[in-house]
Amino acid sequence: MAVHGPAMTDVARLAGVSHQTVSRVLNGHPNVREQTRLRVRAAIAELGYRPNGAARALVTGRSQVIGVVAQNTTLYGPASLLAALEQTAAEEGFAVSVGSVRNLDHRSISAAVERHLSHRVAGIVVIAPVESAGEALERLPKDVPLVTVDGDPSRPVPLVTVDQVAGARAATQHLLDAGHRTVWHVSGPSDWFDSVGRIDGWREALLAAGLVPPPLMPGDWSASSGYRCGQMLARMPEVTAVFTANDHLALGVLRALHEFGRRVPDDISVVGFDDVPEAAYFIPPLTTVRPDFDAVARASLQMLLSQIESGTGGALRQTVAPTLVARESVAPPRR
Amino acid sequence: MAVHGPAMTDVARLAGVSHQTVSRVLNGHPNVREQTRLRVRAAIAELGYRPNGAARALVTGRSQVIGVVAQNTTLYGPASLLAALEQTAAEEGFAVSVGSVRNLDHRSISAAVERHLSHRVAGIVVIAPVESAGEALERLPKDVPLVTVDGDPSRPVPLVTVDQVAGARAATQHLLDAGHRTVWHVSGPSDWFDSVGRIDGWREALLAAGLVPPPLMPGDWSASSGYRCGQMLARMPEVTAVFTANDHLALGVLRALHEFGRRVPDDISVVGFDDVPEAAYFIPPLTTVRPDFDAVARASLQMLLSQIESGTGGALRQTVAPTLVARESVAPPRR
DNA sequence: GACGTCTCTGTTAACGCTAACAACAATTGG
DNA sequence: CCAATTGTTGTTAGCGTTAACAGAGACGTC
Numbered sequence: 209m210a211v212h213g214p215a216m217t218d219v220a221r222l223a224g225v226s227h228q229t230v231s232r233v234l235n236g237h238p239n240v241r242e243q244t245r246l247r248v249r250a251a252i253a254e255l256g257y258r259p260n261g262a263a264r265a266l267v268t269g270r271s272q273v274i275g276v277v278a279q280n281t282t283l284y285g286p287a288s289l290l291a292a293l294e295q296t297a298a299e300e301g302f303a304v305s306v307g308s309v310r311n312l313d314h315r316s317i318s319a320a321v322e323r324h325l326s327h328r329v330a331g332i333v334v335i336a337p338v339e340s341a342g343e344a345l346e347r348l349p350k351d352v353p354l355v356t357v358d359g360d361p362s363r364p365v366p367l368v369t370v371d372q373v374a375g376a377r378a379a380t381q382h383l384l385d386a387g388h389r390t391v392w393h394v395s396g397p398s399d400w401f402d403s404v405g406r407i408d409g410w411r412e413a414l415l416a417a418g419l420v421p422p423p424l425m426p427g428d429w430s431a432s433s434g435y436r437c438g439q440m441l442a443r444m445p446e447v448t449a450v451f452t453a454n455d456h457l458a459l460g461v462l463r464a465l466h467e468f469g470r471r472v473p474d475d476i477s478v479v480g481f482d483d484v485p486e487a488a489y490f491i492p493p494l495t496t497v498r499p500d501f502d503a504v505a506r507a508s509l510q511m512l513l514s515q516i517e518s519g520t521g522g523a524l525r526q527t528v529a530p531t532l533v534a535r536e537s538v539a540p541p542r543r
Numbered sequence: 544m545a546v547h548g549p550a551m552t553d554v555a556r557l558a559g560v561s562h563q564t565v566s567r568v569l570n571g572h573p574n575v576r577e578q579t580r581l582r583v584r585a586a587i588a589e590l591g592y593r594p595n596g597a598a599r600a601l602v603t604g605r606s607q608v609i610g611v612v613a614q615n616t617t618l619y620g621p622a623s624l625l626a627a628l629e630q631t632a633a634e635e636g637f638a639v640s641v642g643s644v645r646n647l648d649h650r651s652i653s654a655a656v657e658r659h660l661s662h663r664v665a666g667i668v669v670i671a672p673v674e675s676a677g678e679a680l681e682r683l684p685k686d687v688p689l690v691t692v693d694g695d696p697s698r699p700v701p702l703v704t705v706d707q708v709a710g711a712r713a714a715t716q717h718l719l720d721a722g723h724r725t726v727w728h729v730s731g732p733s734d735w736f737d738s739v740g741r742i743d744g745w746r747e748a749l750l751a752a753g754l755v756p757p758p759l760m761p762g763d764w765s766a767s768s769g770y771r772c773g774q775m776l777a778r779m780p781e782v783t784a785v786f787t788a789n790d791h792l793a794l795g796v797l798r799a800l801h802e803f804g805r806r807v808p809d810d811i812s813v814v815g816f817d818d819v820p821e822a823a824y825f826i827p828p829l830t831t832v833r834p835d836f837d838a839v840a841r842a843s844l845q846m847l848l849s850q851i852e853s854g855t856g857g858a859l860r861q862t863v864a865p866t867l868v869a870r871e872s873v874a875p876p877r878r
Numbered sequence: 879g880a881c882g883t884c885t886c887t888g889t890t891a892a893c894g895c896t897a898a899c900a901a902c903a904a905t906t907g908g
Numbered sequence: 909c910c911a912a913t914t915g916t917t918g919t920t921a922g923c924g925t926t927a928a929c930a931g932a933g934a935c936g937t938c
Contacts, residue, residue, distance in 0.1 A: 260924050261597075305639065430820065432823070434824070490798070550895085551894065595894050903917100
C-alpha cells in the first residue's frame with residue numbers, strides 16, 4: 209500500500225526538462241515548443257503520471273472540487289439535481305463532493321459547509337429549499353463562491369430556481385381549461401420554497417379566473433400524506449379537480465380516490481409536479497409538470513464558475529421554466 | 544475574494560506556541576499539557592481557524608475523502624445507497640466525492656476512478672452492478688483501498704452485496720405459500736448482477752418446490768418495460784402470480800393488468816423488490832422485498848476503513864439479507 | 879554591432895501541514 | 909548527586925505543485 213505514484217519531477221527527468229515545463233504542459237501554457245510538449249506527454253503516458261490535486265490545491269488555494277449541500281438526496285428532485293450537477297461539473301473538470309444533511313437547519317448546514325470549506329472546495333452549491341437554511345447562508349464567509357438552488361428568493365444570494373409559480377399556474381390553468389369550476393391543491397410542507405411557490409401559482413391562476421381558492425390541504429411530499437388528503441377529497445362530492453405539489457402526493461391521492469370508488473379522470477382530474485419516470489404508469493397515467501433539472505444544474509454551475517473565475521460575487525438570479533406534460537389523469541368534469 | 548483564512552502559524556502565534564503544538568492539539572496527540580491545549584483551542588475559536596485539508600493531504604498522502612463511483616444515481620437503489628454512504632462517511636469524518644458515470648463500461652469507470660485518484664482519495668467505493676464494470680476493476684492500481692457494492696461475486700475484489708438470491712427466494716416462496724401453482728418473473732437487465740441474483744433466487748425457489756420455471760420476461764428496471772411485460776401477462780389466463788425484479792417494474796405490470804381488467808390481488812398476485820417509499824401507495828399496496836441500504840453502506844464503509852487503516856487488501860465478502868414486506872398485492876389464487 | 883523584444887526553459891521560493899528529531903525541564907532510580 | 913526516563917515543546921525538512929523571476933537564444937531594428 210501507499211506506493212506513491214510518480215511525481216512531476218519524475219516526469220521531468222524522463223523527458224529531460226524541468227518540472228516547471230511539465231507543469232506548463234499540463235496547464236496548457238502557450239510558450240512550450242511543440243516538440244517538448246510531445247516529449248513531456250510521452251513521459252506522462254509512460255509513467256502513468258497523475259497530477260496531485262492536493263498539491264495543486266495547496267498552492268493555488270482552491271481545488272477542482274465543488275461542494276454540494278443537499279438534503280434528502282433520496283427524493284427524486286434532489287437526486288436528479290445532484291446527478292445533473294455531477295455530470296455538468298465533470299465536463300468542466302470538477303469533481304463534486306456531497307454533503308447531505310438530515311435537517312436543513314442552521315447548524316446542519318453550517319457544519320456541512322464547514323466540512324467543504326476545510327477541503328478548500330472551489331465553490332459551493334446549496335440545494336436549500338427551506339426557510340431555516342436561509343439564515344445559515346447569510347452568515348457564511350463572503351469569499352466563497354456560492355450558488356443556491358431553489359432557495360429563498362428574498363435573500364441577496366445568487367439563486368437558480370425552477371419557476372414554481374409558473375409551473376403551478378400552468379397546472380391549475382390546465383384544469384380550468386378542461387372546464388373545472390375550481391381546483392383543489394395538496395401542497396408540500398409550508399417551510400419549503402418549492403411548496404410556497406406552487407401554492408402561489410395555484411392561487412394566482414384561480415384568482416385570475418375570478419375564483420376564490422378552496423381551502424388548502426397541506427401535505428409533506430410523501431405518498432402517505434397524499435393518501436390522507438385523498439381520503440378527505442374523496443368524501444367531498446363537489447371536488448372535481450386536484451393539483452398536487454408533487455407526483456408522490458398525487459400517487460397517494462389516486463389511491464385514496466380509487467378506494468372510495470371515485471374514478472380518475474371521470475369523476476376527478478389530478479395533476480402532479482415533477483414528472484417522475486413512473487408517473488406515466490400510474491393508474492391512470494399522470495398529467496404533471498416537468499422541471500428541467502439539467503437546465504437548473506447547468507445554470508447553477510455556470511453561475512458558480514463565473515464567480516470562481518471572475519472573483520466577483522454578485523447576486524444573480526436565474527429561473528428555469530417547467531413544462532406541462534399532459535397525460536390521461538385530466539378530463540372535463542361530468543355534468 | 545481569495546481572502547485566505549488564518550493558517551496554523553497564526554493560531555500558534557496567538558496562542559504563544561509553535562505551529563507544531565497546534566498540529567498536535569488538532570490531531571489529538573497525547574503529550575500536550577492541558578493548559579496549552581485549552582489556549583490553542585481558544586485561539587482556534589477566536590480566529591475561526593479551519594485546517595487546510597489540501598496541505599494535510601499533501602503531506603500525509605491521502606485526504607479525508609472517499610470516492611464513490613456510481614451509475615444512474617437517479618434510481619431509487621443507487622440514490623439510497625449513496626445517501627447512506629454519505630451519512631456514514633460523515634460520521635467517520637470523511638467527505639464523499641461522487642463520480643457518476645453514464646455507462647458502466649470499462650472506459651467510463653476507469654475515467655471516474657482516475658479522477659478520484661488524482662484527488663488522492665483515501666479509498667473508493669464502486670457501485671458496480673454490471674458485468675462490464677468487472678474488468679475495469681481488476682486493472683486498477685492495487686494500492687488503493689477499494690470496495691465494490693453489488694458487484695461480481697466471482698471476482699477477487701472486496702464486495703458487499705444485498706443477498707439478491709435470498710430476497711428473490713423469499714418473494715417467490717411467499718407467492719407459493721399463498722397457494723399459487725407457479726410464479727412468473729419479470730427480470731431486470733441481464734447484465735446486472737442484481738438481476739441475475741434475483742432470477743437465480745426465483746428459479747431456485749421454484750425448483751425446490753418441484754416446479755418447472757415458466758419463461759422469463761426480461762425487463763430493464765423501468766415502469767415502461769414492466770408495462771410491456773404486463774400486457775403479455777394479462778393476456779395469459781393461467782398467470783396468477785408475478786414476481787418483478789423491482790417496484791417500478793411492478794408498477795408497470797399493475798397498470799397493464801388494470802387496463803386488461805385483471806384485478807390484483809384477486810386475479811393475479813404481484814410482488815416487487817426495493818420497497819420504494821411509494822410502494823405502499825400503489826394500487827393495490829405492493830408486497831415487496833426491502834434491502835437494507837444502511838446496512839450495506841455501513842458494511843462497505845467499515846470494510847473500506849479497515850483497508851485504509853491496516854493497509855491490507857484482502858478480498859472480503861459480506862452479504863446483507865433483505866426482508867419481505869407483506870402488503871395487499873398478494874392473495875391466494877381463485878379456484 | 880548594440881539593443882530591445884520575443885519565445886522558450888530553468889531556478890527558486892512559497893503554499894500549510896505532518897513527521898522526525900532535538901531540546902529542555904521535571905521526575906525517577908540507584 | 910548523577911544518569912536515565914518521561915513529558916512537553918520547538919526546529920527543521922520535506923510533501924508536489926504553481927508563480928515569479930531570471931536567463932539563454934533567435935530575431936528584428938536602429
